[in-house]
Structures are given as C-alpha cells and as structure tokens.
Amino acid sequence: MTPKQKEQQLxxxxxxxxxxxxxxxxxxxxxxxxxxxxxxxxxxxxxxxxPTYYQLLNIVNKINKQYPADMHWGxxxxxxxxxxxxxxxxx
Numbered sequence: 001m002t003p004k005q006k007e008q009q010l011x012x013x014x015x016x017x018x019x020x021x022x023x024x025x026x027x028x029x030x031x032x033x034x035x036x037x038x039x040x041x042x043x044x045x046x047x048x049x050x051p052t053y054y055q056l057l058n059i060v061n062k063i064n065k066q067y068p069a070d071m072h073w074g075x076x077x078x079x080x081x082x083x084x085x086x087x088x089x090x091x
Contacts, residue, residue: 001050005050006047008083008084009044009047009050009051009083010047011082011083012051012056012079012080012083013044013045013047015078015079015082015083016045016059016063016079017045018078019063019075019079020063023063023066027041027042027045030059030062033062034055034058034059034062035058036055036058036059040055056079056080057080059079060075060076060079060080063075063079064076
C-alpha cells in the first residue's frame with residue numbers, strides 16, 4: 001500500500017470511528033451488525049489492510065440505519081467519498 005493509500009484509509013477509519021463513538025458502538029458491536037469478521041475489522045481499524053468496497057458500503061449502511069434519512073448522504077460522503085476527494089486536492 002502506498003503512503004497516499006495509507007493516508008486515505010486512515011481518514012476513512014477516523015470517520016468510521018467518529019460515527020461509532022457517536023452511536024456508542026464498540027468494534028464488537030460493529031462486527032455483530034455487519035457480520036464482518038472481528039479480525040478483519042480489527043485489521044481495517046488498525047490500517048493493516050484496506051476494507052473492500054463491499055465491507056465499506058456494509059459499514060456505511062449499518063451506520064446510516066441509525067440516523068435519519070436526511071443525514072445518509074452526508075455520512076456516505078464523509079466515509080467513502082471525502083477521503084478520496086481530499087487526496088486529489090493535496091496534489
């Protein structure tokens with residue numbers, strides 16, 4: 001993984017952790033609602049390996065279900081799109 005990809009993943013993980021803390025979720029709770037293995041989630045949160053697109057959308061979907069519909073796009077944008085867009089602006 002290149003340093004740019006690592007930074008992008010770090011931003012994604014920080015956004016996921018932000019919403020997890022707002023909801024009072026632990027890593028175990030996220031594992032239970034997404035059915036992503038605990039080891040995979042741990043590796044993703046420690047930036048050891050990047051999440052697959054499916055895993056990322058699964059996480060966003062489960063977080064979105066806890067918020068009103070008018071917030072869904074903002075959450076998706078913060079977790080999936082913003083880290084990629086921020087990378088492009090730094091060049």
